[in-house]
Amino acid sequence: xxxxxxxxxxxxxxxxxxxxxxxxxxxxxxxxxxxxxxxxxxxxxxxxxxxxxxxxxxxxxxxxxxxxxxxxxxxxxxxxxxxxxxxxxxxxxxxxxxxxxxxxxxxxxxxxxxxxxxxxxxxxxxxxxxxxxxxxxxxxxxxxxxxxxxxxxxxxxxxxxxxxxxxxxxxxxxxxxxxxxxxxxxxxxxxxxxxxxxxxxxxxxxxxxxxxxxxxxxxxxxxxxxxxxxxxxxxxxxxxxxxxxxxxxxxxxxxxxxxxxxxxxxxxxxxxxxxxxxxxxxxxxxxxxxxxxxxxxx
Numbered sequence: 610x611x612x613x614x615x616x617x618x619x620x621x622x623x624x625x626x627x628x629x630x631x632x633x634x635x636x637x638x639x640x641x642x643x644x645x646x647x648x649x650x651x652x653x654x655x656x657x658x659x660x661x662x663x664x665x666x667x668x669x670x671x672x673x674x675x676x677x678x679x680x681x682x683x684x685x686x687x688x689x690x691x692x693x694x695x696x697x698x699x700x701x702x703x704x705x706x707x708x709x710x711x712x713x714x715x716x717x718x719x720x721x722x723x724x725x726x727x728x729x730x731x732x733x734x735x736x737x738x739x740x741x742x743x744x745x746x747x748x749x750x751x752x753x754x755x756x757x758x759x760x761x762x763x764x765x766x767x768x769x770x771x772x773x774x775x776x777x778x779x780x781x782x783x784x785x786x787x788x789x790x791x792x793x794x795x796x797x798x799x800x801x802x803x804x805x806x807x808x809x810x811x812x813x814x815x816x817x818x819x820x821x822x823x824x825x826x827x828x829x830x831x832x833x834x835x836x837x838x839x840x841x842x843x844x845x846x847x848x849x850x851x852x853x854x855x856x857x858x859x860x861x862x863x864x865x866x867x868x869x870x871x872x873x874x875x876x877x878x879x880x881x882x883x884x885x886x887x888x889x890x891x892x893x894x895x896x897x898x899x900x901x902x903x904x905x906x907x
Contacts, residue, residue: 612703612720619645622665625689627655627680632670632694639707655680661687668704670694706731711743712750741783745774748782748794755798764832768806768872771830773797806832806869807897809876810884813840814903820844824901830874835860837879845878852876862887866896 619640626636627650640647650660655676661667661684669680669691681699684691693699697720705716706727715734717727749756749770760766773779778797781790809827814820820828828834828848836845837857857879865887868875877887884900891898 612718614705614716614718616714616716617665619643619665622646623648623663625650625661625664625667625684627651627660627667627669627684628671628676628694630670630672633668636668636670636694636704656683658683658686661689664689666702667691668694669699708734708738710738710740710746712746713738713742741785744785744787745779745782745790748778748787748791749773751791752794752798755795759798762871764806764868765872767832768874769797771874806871806873806875807899808865808869808887808891809874810887810891810898810900811876811878812881812884812900812902813837813844813878815841817841817843817846819903820847821901821903824903827874827876827901828878831876832873833865833868833875835865835875835877835879837877837883839880840878848876857883862890862894862896865898866891866894869896869898 622645624640624643624645625648626633626640629651633649637647637649645665648660648664654660655669656679664684664687667684667689669677669684670693671677671680677693677696677699681691681693685701690701691699692702692704694704697703703718703720705718706724708715708717708731715731715738717730717734719727756766756769760769773794776793776797778790778793781787781793809824809831811820811824811827825847828845831848831852833855834845834848834852835855835857857877860877865875865877877884879887888898888900
């Protein structure tokens with residue numbers, strides 16, 4: 610990872626756009642609907658360090674290289690993080706390709722090396738993120754304290770949220786029916802019943818690209834990740850970064866069954882023979898489980 614992705618809160622922030630031309634205008638359009646206070650600077654006003662004091666972010670754009678150099682120096686003298694359009698070598702940060710769904714924001718970056726590729730990837734992903742996703746996240750934010758009170762255990766809360774995102778409240782939000790979605794969400798929270806977790810038994814493929822889409826999704830949702838000794842390097846890279854990792858030899862089936870009953874998603878990646886034995890044991894423990902095989906090589 611050559612660049613660390615981060616999100617800067619814009620509510621109440623001062624953002625400065627200095628310079629002229631399409632690059633500066635594009636940044637202004639990008640921030641037009643944000644809660645930031647956007648300031649435009651031109652000519653000599655953009656060369657004074659005082660103009661950049663207190664700025665959370667600074668964007669510079671101009672066809673004049675001399676102007677860019679002087680404005681960059683002024684902004685950095687003021688201690689502001691700077692992005693110089695089309696000049697990654699002058700920038701403190703790079704602007705990614707952005708998918709904007711209100712409070713849901715996805716960003717794709719290439720460390721400034723290939724912004725056109727990032728734009729193409731954004732176009733591919735944008736169709737997969739519904740317009741109503743931002744509304745759903747807003748509803749969840751409004752109910753944050755109620756969720757924590759009803760589901761103090763993180764695994765239970767996560768399990769509940771998974772169910773909500775596949776349920777009627779999310780469907781209503783995606784359709785733009787905000788009031789109905791809010792009522793449905795409140796009703797689900799009031800029930801206080803979290804969806805049960807599950808044990809996912811993934812047959813380890815020879816390489817990561819042979820993972821099925823369902824297996825990749827299970828890895829991405831894993832609360833607990835159990836890995837066999839013979840699993841190829843790279844197969845588990847799609848797992849949640851904050852999942853609890855365990856070795857297969859150190860993890861018994863009673864632990865997996867208990868984790869699932871508590872609302873966790875427990876994922877085991879191992880050989881077919883090892884998973885077959887686990888499936889028998891999990892069935893005897895009445896645990897919810899599913900076996901996922903690898904995709905066939907083409």
